[in-house]
């Protein structure tokens with residue numbers, strides 16, 4: 001009789017329940033592929049009494065996921081709880097300390113502690129890495145693509161739409177004119193958002209995933225603290241409309257690239273040309289593009305969030321464990337990862353979108369243009385939008401009028417743009433802080 005692979009499943013929320021259901025639905029084929037049944041034999045979650053719509057009568061229940069990690073009958077520990085510390089970290093550390101293989105969907109945990117956890121896991125005789133396909137871009141198999149399919153390539157850039165919640169919000173705001181809060185509530189209802197959706201909309205979730213992609217792509221230690229992070233909460237319908245008029249769409253991108261003698265990691269709302277592949281990725285879909293010397297650019301597209309999509313990736317990692325495939329966590333031994341060396345973000349070169357409210361009087365536009373020229377910035381286009389009554393001057397004897405101006409720059413540096421914005425913001429003709437969105441050069 002063939003021994004089954006006994007899974008200890010910590011977390012029975014959106015992802016955990018989907019893992020249970022998918023393992024059941026795909027049971028026969030999975031067994032045929034790996035030569036043994038894969039069964040969930042023990043679980044952990046907070047509320048034992050909660051109706052989860054699945055039969056848990058045959059599995060052992062643990063209130064504490066660390067106790068589950070100590071269960072001698074399990075062969076692999078799956079963590080789908082979430083959070084960079086707390087119960088998820090304690091349980092994963094306990095499983096690794098015992099030499100148990102670990103599969104996790106928890107990018108926050110790995111972005112913060114991935115280097116140490118990988119070293120600890122690989123220090124065992126078995127040298128087993130941590131499976132984390134589900135932690136980056138949901139159902140897209142980008143981790144195994146970088147880890148196993150591309151070692152023949154020197155990678156120069158990896159970038160993409162890495163957060164389903166943000167892409168879903170931006171798509172619906174653009175297509176249906178819905179407000180931000182309505183779209184976010186719907187993403188939460190659909191199970192896409194993190195327990196604390198601030199992680200999604202302020203860019204931290206994308207940053208966690210980008211940090212892992214950087215480690216995989218460049219063989220450097222994971223360093224989430226080195227990432228420039230801006231979220232989408234300040235994006236307005238006016239920005240989306242202006243981008244559309246100028247031939248762009250706004251996407252939250254994570255970008256890691258070689259620059260000078262270091263690596264640049266950025267997460268921010270980005271203007272992407274409508275003609276680019278990435279501009280056509282809508283809703284909860286994610287896309288990850290990899291630029292390399294031998295292959296050129298490849299783009300992987302698929303659902304970036306949601307129970308089933310994520311469970312698909314968890315099961316791919318479980319198959320590795322069931323068949324005894326031992327792959328280091330980041331595609332090379334943890335001890336061989338190079339220290340991360342950050343490129344100076346001030347030297348980042350690219351185009352920029354600026355939106356300003358300026359007073360409608362002679363010389364105002366010339367003042368803006370002068371500051372741009374003073375900082376060596378050439379303008380590709382200037383769009384003067386319709387006049388709007390000035391909101392900050394109620395009751396003025398002669399109401400002043402402000403008008404939105406949108407500028408698109410040719411390639412310049414972050415340093416130059418920030419300095420120009422500082423000088424422009426100090427001018428009395430400018431009402432409110434200028435809005436800046438970076439433009440990514442894409443094929």
Ligand SMILES: NC(=O)C1=CN([C@@H]2O[C@H](COP(=O)(O)OP(=O)(O)OC[C@H]3O[C@@H](n4cnc5c(N)ncnc54)[C@H](OP(=O)(O)O)[C@@H]3O)[C@@H](O)[C@H]2O)C=CC1
Pocket residue numbers: 010011012013014015016044045046047048050063064065079080081082083087105106107108134135138191192193194195304305306307310
């Ligand atoms: N949802 C998605 O689309 C995706 C999620 N992920 C990641 O997967 C992980 C899980 O996400 P998701 O399923 O959405 O999260 P949920 O919030 O839906 O589920 C979390 C689960 O963890 C359990 N849990 C929380 N705290 C404890 C604790 N102290 N002890 C034991 N169990 C606990 C909860 O128990 P209870 O049910 O009793 O409250 C719940 O079952 C996260 O790391 C997330 O980032 C990755 C890709 C996609």
Ligand SMILES: N[C@@H](CCO)C(=O)O
Pocket residue numbers: 135137138162163164165166192193194200205304305306
């Ligand atoms: N909250 C995440 C889940 C997938 O990692 C997202 O929206 O992409």
